[in-house]
Amino acid sequence: MKILLTGANGYIGMRLLPQLLRMGHEVVCTVRNASRFSVDSEIRTQIEVLEIDFLKPVEKNTIPADIDAAYFLIHSMSSSTNDFDAQEATTADHFNKYMSKTRVKQVIYLSGIVNEENLSKHLWSRKNVERILYEGPFKLTVLRAGIIVGSGSSSFEIIRDLCEKLPLMITPKWVLTKTQPIAIRDIIDFLTGVLGNEKTYNDSFDIAGPDILTYKEMLEKYAERRGFKNWIYTVPVMTPKLSSYWLYFVTSTSYTLALNLVDSMKIEVIAKDTRLQELLGIKPHSYAEAIDMAFVKIEQNLVVSSWKDSLVSGRFTKNIEKHIQVPKYGVLKDEKHLKIEQPDRVLENIWKIGGENGWYYGNWLWKIRGFIDKLSGGVGLRRGRTHANKLSAGDALDFWRVLLADKEGKRLLLFAEMKLPGEAWLEFKIDEQNILHQTATFRPRGLKGRLYWYSIVPLHFFIFGGMIKNIAKK
Secondary structure: OEEEEEOOOOHHHHHHHHHHHHOOOEEEEEEOOHHHOOOOHHHHOOEEEEEOOOOOOOOOOOOOOOOOEEEEOOOOHHHOOOOHHHHHHHHHHHHHHHHOOOOOOEEEEEEEOOOOOOOOHHHHHHHHHHHHHHOOOOEEEEEEEOOEEOOOOHHHHHHHHHHHHOOEEEEOHHHHOEEOOEEHHHHHHHHHHOOOOHHHOOEEEEEOOOOOEEHHHHHHHHHHHHOOOOEEEEOOOOOHHHHHHHHHHHOOOOHHHHHHHHHHHOOOEOOOOOHHHHHHOOOOOOHHHHHHHHHHHHHOOOOOOOHHHOHHHOOOOOOHHHHHOOOOOOOEEEEEEEEOOOHHHHHHHHHOOOHHHOOOOOHHHHHHHHHHHHHOOOOOOOOOOOOOOOOOOOOEEOOEEEEEEEOOOOEEEEEEOOOOOEEEEEEEEEOOOOEEEEEEEEEEOHHHHHHHHHHOHHHHHHHHHHHHHHHHHO
16 A cells, blocks of 8 residues: 655654555655654665645645555644644644545544543644544544553653652642553554554544553552652642643653643543454553563663654754754854774764763763753753664754764764753764864854853863863773
């Protein structure tokens, strides 16, 4: 079958794509920015990649007409607290218009469980998208999923952050809300299982794991599986705003996502039927098994995708690629150069920078800067990095974003997503003479930006000087 995969560089899309290829399907992927689509070279040769922004009006049909089926995996919850529902509705409407120019038979939409009458804005938006897609010129299959648990999923990473960092928690009362988590492996099985299955056409199905748990029980079971104890106490009153700040400061989530998550966590998310698992013969994994499977991937450094690499986890949700050209005028720079003897080893050190490996010099100062950034509403250092030794354009790297990761050209370019009175770039490059160039570039915004730069020049002297030396010798 020829399949259209929207949201191909998202958390689900990156995991679904290789499975579709293993099944022998021809896959056309749509992304907003092809330069951020970080699949390996073997997969890239097997797929067609189209740049389409479904928020923009349909001007011409760039999607092949001979599409047999399509996956609609586009969500906007993290990008805004106000208008993400309008964005999702627009996206669905434009998707229908694109599909009207193809011969597509089936569209598969991954939604959330929406069985309660009083829905959060997030879940109401999912239901509204479902309504719009049912108006499209195709047979629709809707999978309404519970909370997804897997390496790199936002839910799993938030639970992990809370349990690993807070052995004692004073929590809001929404931790007593019941939910029904599902393993990412089961999500992929359901998504592929309904493909081309006429018994699932024009129908909506709940999919979830076998365990109905409160969020408190999920936290406790996580700690149990990891071999430690945590103490959780709930308070009857904690406003949504305070709850959001609590999640934001403790976990790696953005404040926008935290606010939307808290709004949804007040609603029970429990499956009402098991029709699909009976139809497809799928037995979902338990929550404990989902945790164990996630850590197998983490410990083997095989995390395929992470929500943190989405642009919405940072400050800049649009047009970040425009920063790939580092400005030459009106900027302040800190440049370091060092002759090296083993360029390949040094290159590996560069590619391992950040995350648990740290920044090679003054890590405690980097942590303080991350804490200050978090206090000021920035992303801080908690995002870390998805892979220990792999980097691709678009990846999150602590409070930086990877703009360019050209290992063959021996160049790494980062753009700062921390709160700054200006814009900042950090570049590493090894030239043909085996000289390592490390350049920090800052384009200040007014007098405040210049004062900021000159106030930290002494720190730059030590931090950047020590960093290039340790990268070269470590």
